[in-house]
Amino acid sequence: MIRRVVTVGGPPGGGKTTAGRRVAAALGLTYRSSGELFRAEGERRGLDVEAFNRYAEAHPEVDVELDRTMQALARPGVLLDGRLQGALCRRNGTPVYDVVVTATVEERARRVAGRDRQPLPEARRRIEEREASERRRYRRQYGIDLAAETPDLTVDSTDLPPDAVAERILHYLRSRDGATAG
Helix, strand or coil: CCCCEEEEECCCCCCHHHHHHHHHHHHCCEEEEHHHHHHHHHHHCCCCHHHHHHHHHHCCHHHHHHHHHHHHCCCCCEEEECCCHHHHHHHCCCCEEEEEEECCHHHHHHHHHHHHCCCHHHHHHHHHHHHHHHHHHHHHHHCCCHHHCCCCEEEECCCCCHHHHHHHHHHHHHHCCCCCCC
């Protein structure tokens, strides 16, 4: 078993959720997603992701509660999928393997456009607005600038199939001292 919490973060469309699910399944880890919690809360309020991002900017308690919920799950045997979770684990003194999965903005926009069935320029605009909103909220709430954070591993998924991204993460986790993974 992995002796630390595993976090997988990265920008929208980077591939973090696909990679996180595959890694969790391969290692028998419990998978939890802050994005799923965020979207579910937005839907409960009748808001899509963009509208709920705007709402969260004006209502800091949204992020605080979501992050409190996610951090309460941070323990060995759990993989947390979320852009901010690795940085929060470190600040909370939780032993963590912090992985970031990213891709070029062009590739991320292409993926989001296909997934959400929207024109490419619209997908890119939505990604950029979402990232700007999150940057403002993370700085305001926690003083965190994710661009200045140093993860344990970064995987650029631009030219990699999902299985190769997951394999790179699995190799990293299995190679860490004391980490024995399935």
